[in-house]
Amino acid sequence: MKLGTYLKRNYDLYLLLIPALIFVLIFNLVPMYGILLAFKDYNMFAADSPFMSIMASPWAGLEHFKKIFSRPEFLNAMRNTIIISVAKIVFVFPVPIIFAILLNEVKSTRFQKGLQTIVYLPHFLSWAVVAGIFVSLLGSTGMVNSFLESLGYEKVKFLMDNSLFRPILIISDAWKEFGWSSIIYFAAIAGLDQECFEAAEVDGANRFQQIWYVMIPGLIPTIVLMLITRVGNIMDAGFSQVFAMYNPTVYETGDIIGTYIYRVGLGKMDFSMGTAVGLFNSIIALVLVVSSNAAAKKMTGKSIW
């Protein structure tokens, strides 16, 4: 079909695309112009609007980027981001897999459904709510401290203890999301060929052997895909979570890139610095996500987009 006739017949398809394109242009693409801030000494009042002032501000070259790496707070946030992300991969990532396998072994569907209803629930709570729940649970009058006290121990300030903050992030993340993350593995288990299990049983494999030699190998593609995706998102150590749960006493172990950008860029109004750290973060994240997607495609034939 000639382009002219095609457009004449299908112009309405392009009309339908316009609202989303305009929205993305204004709220996603225009802000990218703001990235220039990272290379300028920003003066918010150099022109009529904060955005116009970007152009009017003097150039600073790579000055801000040089400064970033000499700031101990930034290096600390960077280190925490990676430590928390890796710890979550090690301790949180396997939980839904094990849970899905174990729950699948229970033959009663009523038990399965009932338990799923319970463990999916925390996923629908906001991090503000979950932070509130953990403040209640771990606060000075909370259940955990009451329990410790009844055993004769001192009360612990859980959310203000640098050695406990990361474990709390990991546990609360696991608590909120493990049930939800198991859905994809349930689906994968349901999609496995039942004949393989029957054949293994005929060959005399017991249930552990069936899980080990049939089910887990069948789950590997899904696990690999999820793991690669997770690794690709390593730069996000859980911003909404940390932001709702942390406080100045645990910056040392809990401050991550996102929260650092917020405090420097918007809290202290050091806009150029905040943008520079944000750009640094966005570029690393982009490279990681794109390469992890390429790796997933290569290894499993599947991809996220």
Place this chain on the structure above:
Amino acid sequence: MKKIKVFDVINVLFLLLLGIVTLVPVLTVVAEAFSDPRYVVLGDVGIVPKGFQLDTIKFVLKRVEFLNAFKVSVIVTIAGTALAMVLTVSAAYPLSKPSLRGRKFFLYIFVFVMLFHAGMVPNYLLYRSLHLTNTLWALIFSGAFSVFNLFVVKNYFESLPESVEEAAKIDGASNITALFKVVLPMSLPVLATVTLFYGVGFWNNYFSGVMYITKPDLKSLQQYLYDLITMTSETDASGNTLQSAESLVVLSSDNVRSATIVVSTVPILILYPFLQKYFVKGVTVGSVKG
């Protein structure tokens, strides 16, 4: 045979324990909300209310700040979800047509904005320049479009049989007519899923408020809750309790916080059966491309 049975028993017990561990934190908050403040302050409340009372809940429900925040959350969730659905569905339809000229180009734009973000500061300055800060629009626009959801809907449209739509087109229907008369009626499950995705996203978003809203009467429920939590933990740090702040009604801050959490989560709990059903579908259908 005997060994297998032992495994079954241990397995069920272990899973039950996991279920209990998941429930206990929720139950403690609920118990605190309905308990006598005196027991809460002493740390005497476990997972069942002690000295059952409804005064704290009533107190929270009567607070002007709470009512305002609730109203803001309802307005933003409804308006935001409506806008988001219009944007998502109208873009998903053309993109689901393999024959669309320039399809790749448009897809690249959407994938690009999904993967690369300008960052917090440029976004903030843009909202300020457009005079959107301290307006409800800031809360609506900051959650009104998700490329992930766009792809969920697009993938679903692609999976529909071509023939029905073709029949309508032979009868002279335009693309837009076909979308409304043929495609959307066949897509109700995915529309429900994505509507709920957006709805829960708006309802649960506290950070957009933190970033763009400083006026107390424009704060959403989640931001109000966030303020309440950070305020309490800060007073905790200096060793004071918040009791003195409530001069008329003597309630412990733990009490009020828990009651606010409970009340603000009720809408989610009412919708939970639908959420569970449609979210599970969304996760298993649209998220991964084969």
